[in-house]
Amino acid sequence: MNIPSKTPRTTKSALAATWLAIAALTLSACSSPAGDDPPPGGDPVAAPGTCETPDPVNFVRSTGAAFEILYIAEEQGFFDEHCLDVTITPGSTDTSQHIPMVLNGQADMAMxxxxxxxxxxxxxxxIKVASQFSAADSSQPVTDGVLLPPGSPVETGADLEGKNVCLPALGGWMELNARYAVHADGGDHTKVNLIALPTAALQESAESGQCDAIVVFQAYYMAALNAGFTALHNGTNDFDGLPTAMVIASEAWLAQNADVLARFVQAIDEAAALANENDQLTRDVDARYTQLDAETIATRDIPPWNAVIDVEGTQKAADLMYEYGVYTAEVDVAAAIADTALTK
Known part of the structure; x- marks a missing residue:
């Protein structure tokens, strides 16, 4: 894959507003004996033992996709086993708005x-990266990326110059996918009109002609393919190991709740192992918490859940974002990750 040279940006990154007041929430920890073995890439995590008062965690999830593992962890008892009382709340369509929520204490963690x-x-x-739920894996089916509606005259990414490409939010991997699809095919990605729309409205926006292409992910990607859309490139699968769903917490909250986070990520890791053996668990959550039709839920490809962050792979992607002009500052991925997150 050729890495394009740094080019000027024409859109503003959808980042959180500037500095907000931080309200640190002090949560009591459960007293328990140490576990036998450390989790992959982390220190030993305390086993909860007898849990008299679970630690409350206010978690704000995405409204699009990749949140199903939270409900699986809840419904299969993994949060209970680790002495956690997790309240899961749908958040903003634009998940950059979740950053001020963890900073001002509205949420302890958020996607x-x-x-x-x-x-x-x-x-x-x-803020710090507290965990991840999934990551790009080139050995798996493509489940996100740029899609063209049925009957589109667009043949390559270069044809999208001057066209409307709609995506859930600006400044993220979806923007990288859009710009890369154009640039990799010899086009000028700065001449593409990027428009942020609610995820659930993207397919219809392309079918109605409002958008010439869309960038979607997971269940919404499969639903569009089933409706006759065609793909340009391989989405985040072009960037192996790239995290596709991350969890954040404020540094202030983490300073007082490192053990809570350690138990949370272990619960997610255990839920991921179970869910990866039984796709129906994810499909059941889709049926309750998404607007997807029954056929899409039953047939869509479900990417593996993965709570262990690939530091090297993520760093390569972050470096590409900077070289590509999407980032205005270089990123030290290892320093951005909380100490009790699972890494490799």
Whole structure:
């Protein structure tokens, strides 16, 4: 894959507003004996033992996709096993708005676009990467990227110059996918009109002619393919190991809740192992919490859940974002990750 040279940006990154007051929430920790073995890439995590008072965690999830693992962890008892009382709340369509929520104490942890998260940290916003839920894997089916509606005259990414490309939010991996699809095919990605729309409205916006192409992910990607859309390139699968769903927490909250985070990521890791053996668990959550039709839910490809962050792979992607002009500051991925997150 040829890495394009740094080029000027024509859109503003959808980052959180500048510095907001940080309200640190002090949560009591459960007393428990140490576990036998450390999780992959992390220190030993305390096993909860007898849990008298679970630690509350206010978690704001995405409204698009990749949140299903939270409900699986809840419904299969993994949060209970690790003495956690997790309240899951749908957040903003634009997950960059979740950053001020963790900073001002509205949420303890929240899902976000990994690109916006890393860029925010590079700019000095006091948050850390707490975990991830999934990552790009080139050995798996493509489940995100640029799609063209049925009957589109567009043949290559270069044909999107001057066209409207619609995506869930600006400044993230979806923007990288859009710009890369154009640039890799010899076009000028700065001449593409990028428009942020709610994820659930993207397919219809292309079918109605409002958008010439869309960038979608997971279940929405499969639904559009089933409706006759065609793909340009391979989405985030072109960037192996790239996190596709990250979790953030404020530095202030983490300073007082490192053990809570350690138990949370272990619960997610255990839920991921179970869910990867049984796709129906994810499909059941889709049926309850998405607007997808039954056929899409039953047939869509489900990417593996993965709580272990690939530091090297993520760093390569972050470096590309900077070289590509999407980031205005370089990112030190290892320094951006919380100490109790799972890494490799």
């Amino acid at each position: 976000g676009d990994p690109s916006n998260i890393l860029h925010s940290i590079a700019q000095g916003i006091p």
